[in-house]
Amino acid sequence: MSILNRFSFLKNAFNSVLRVFCLFCILSQSVRAEGNFMESDLFGSLKDGEKGAVLVVHFGTTHEDTRAKTIDAVNKKIAEAFPGIEVREAWTSRIVMRRLKAQGIQKMNPEEALKQLKADGYTHILVQPSSIIDGIETESLRKDIAAQQQDFKEVRLSIPLLYSPDDYEAVIKAITTQRGKEDAVLLVGHGTYTPNTAQYAMLDYMLKAKGFDQWFVGTIEGYPYFDDALSQIRKKDCKTILLMPFLFVAGEHVKNDIAGDWKEELEKQGYHVDVLMKGLGENPAIQDIIVQHARFSATHQSMDIAKKNMHKAKKNMNSFIKSYSYFSGFSTTPRLFFPSILITIGLSKWTWRRYSVSSTAGKEFRYSSSNQPSPLNGLIVK
Numbered sequence: 118m119s120i121l122n123r124f125s126f127l128k129n130a131f132n133s134v135l136r137v138f139c140l141f142c143i144l145s146q147s148v149r150a151e152g153n154f155m156e157s158d159l160f161g162s163l164k165d166g167e168k169g170a171v172l173v174v175h176f177g178t179t180h181e182d183t184r185a186k187t188i189d190a191v192n193k194k195i196a197e198a199f200p201g202i203e204v205r206e207a208w209t210s211r212i213v214m215r216r217l218k219a220q221g222i223q224k225m226n227p228e229e230a231l232k233q234l235k236a237d238g239y240t241h242i243l244v245q246p247s248s249i250i251d252g253i254e255t256e257s258l259r260k261d262i263a264a265q266q267q268d269f270k271e272v273r274l275s276i277p278l279l280y281s282p283d284d285y286e287a288v289i290k291a292i293t294t295q296r297g298k299e300d301a302v303l304l305v306g307h308g309t310y311t312p313n314t315a316q317y318a319m320l321d322y323m324l325k326a327k328g329f330d331q332w333f334v335g336t337i338e339g340y341p342y343f344d345d346a347l348s349q350i351r352k353k354d355c356k357t358i359l360l361m362p363f364l365f366v367a368g369e370h371v372k373n374d375i376a377g378d379w380k381e382e383l384e385k386q387g388y389h390v391d392v393l394m395k396g397l398g399e400n401p402a403i404q405d406i407i408v409q410h411a412r413f414s415a416t417h418q419s420m421d422i423a424k425k426n427m428h429k430a431k432k433n434m435n436s437f438i439k440s441y442s443y444f445s446g447f448s449t450t451p452r453l454f455f456p457s458i459l460i461t462i463g464l465s466k467w468t469w470r471r472y473s474v475s476s477t478a479g480k481e482f483r484y485s486s487s488n489q490p491s492p493l494n495g496l497i498v499k
Contacts (some may be wrong), residue, residue, distance in 0.1 A: 157418035159241055159273055160202055167270065169241040170203040170234055171195055171411060174227055174258060176248070177208035178368040179216050187366045187398025191247055194408050199415070203239065205230060209254055227261040235268045245275040245411040247365050247398065250316045252277075252309040275414035278365075278397070278406060279316055285323045291402035292361065293329060299391060300355040301331045303346055303383075305375050306363035308339025317341060317363075331355070334363070337374050343382065350388075357389045367396040 160169040173195055175188050188206070196204040207230035208214055214224045225233065227244070234242060244262060248254045255277055262272050279285060296302050306317050318341060321334035331353060335346030350358065360379055362371045376392045383390045397403045 153420055154417040155420055156416065159243055159271065159415050159418075160199070161416070163241060167240040168203070168238055169243070170205060170239045171199055171243045171245060171415075172227070172230055172234065173204065173206045174244060174246045174248075175206060175208050176254060176365065177210045177213040177217075177224065178366040179213055180366070180368045180372075183367045183396055183399070187396050188247070191398060191404050191407055194404050195245065195411055198408050198412060205234070207231075209257065227258055228265070231261065231265045231268070231272070235265070240270045242269055242272045243275060243411065243415050244272065245407065245414070246277055247407055248277045249306065249363065249365060249397070250277055250279050250309070250313055252311060252313045256311075273414060273418060276410050278403070278410075279320070280410070282323070284406065285320060286327075287406050288320075288403065289324060289327055289329070291400055291406070292363075292397070293332070295361065295393065295400070297359055297391065299357040299359040301333060301350055301353060301357070302359045302361055303350065303379075304332065304334045304361050304363040305379060306334065306336045306339075307370065308336025310339060314339035320363075335379075337370060343379065347383075347386065355388065357391070358383055360390060360392045362393065362396055365396050365398040367394055367399070371396065 163169055173192050175191075178184050178188070192204060192206055206225075207227045208224045209226060211226070214226065217224055231242070244258065246255060246258060255274075259274060262274055266272055279288065292304070304320070308314050308317065314336065317334050317336050317339065321332075321341065324332045324334070333346045333349050335341050335343050360375050360383075362375055364370055371392075371394065376394065380390045380392055
């Protein structure tokens with residue numbers, strides 16, 4: 118066999134291997150890079166005759182003082198973030214709305230607010246909750262949206278305060294600046310009887326991981342229970358405790374449960390207890406996180422598993438075709454045959470390290486690494 122024939126054989130063999138490698142490389146990096154969101158501008162694609170609106174959904178409160186500092190403040194910031202877009206609110210607590218109605222104050226629930234938006238001719242709706250976790254309130258909100266989804270061209274549900282690990286880090290940064298001189302801080306959340314109450318345990322874990330060993334988490338109606346938080350506090354040399362509400366508003370739970378029952382019980386254990394009589398919603402940094410969530414969800418659409426797989430398959434195929442065309446042409450030149458091998462090996466190591474160690478950051482949040490173009494795709498396509 119002549120030298121030219123040998124080279125041709127080696128070239129064809131390498132191209133075959135390279136094709137398989139390109140497919141593996143693109144598939145593996147796409148699986149790791151893809152998240153559960155894809156870019157989709159809800160309000161930027163409005164056509165003539167279409168109208169967009171943001172519906173901000175709160176649990177609600179009967180306490181006028183905390184409402185102005187939390188609910189009204191968030192509504193105002195969202196309105197400022199979406200100029201030219203209608204911003205309305207809805208409340209979910211039937212008890213709160215019933216009490217306000219007795220005082221002559223009317224508040225719509227999400228179902229009523231959506232019906233009114235339809236009657237007013239709005240076609241594209243972004244629903245932004247001020248809930249802390251994806252719990253019972255969010256599940257109920259999903260049902261309300263599903264029941265009226267057909268009445269609009271699109272209704273998009275945004276994410277709660279705690280969604281991604283980045284959110285936990287941002288929230289921890291926002292609240293840990295409020296500590297006084299107390300030996301320990303006990304965050305008191307609402308809690309839920311569903312498995313989603315584990316999000317509070319995740320918050321406790323991340324606080325410790327960030328070095329906040331004197332911060333603890335408990336909930337009123339879920340896990341971690343009061344006794345769980347107390348057992349952790351007892352392991353530390355603490356004499357003074359700051360009770361910090363991990364609730365959006367400083368309403369009934371703060372004034373009755375936290376400043377009442379929890380404070381009294383801790384004092385019985387011999388601790389000196391102070392209470393921060395503020396809801397999370399009063400914290401400007403927390404308000405900003407909610408606004409950023411609304412902005413993200415206005416430009417990114419959540420994908421279910423079927424849509425996600427279809428989107429991923431289409432993207433993988435396009436990337437593979439481009440990468441194969443590039444490498445095939447690159448390795449057919451004898452002078453560049455062996456350098457192409459080295460480049461391929463280098464890219465494979467870099468790609469695997471890139472996507473097996475850390476997730477790719479999104480443009481605003483790392484809810485989905487698909488928000489950022491693949492580095493490998495960028496090298497291949499160009």
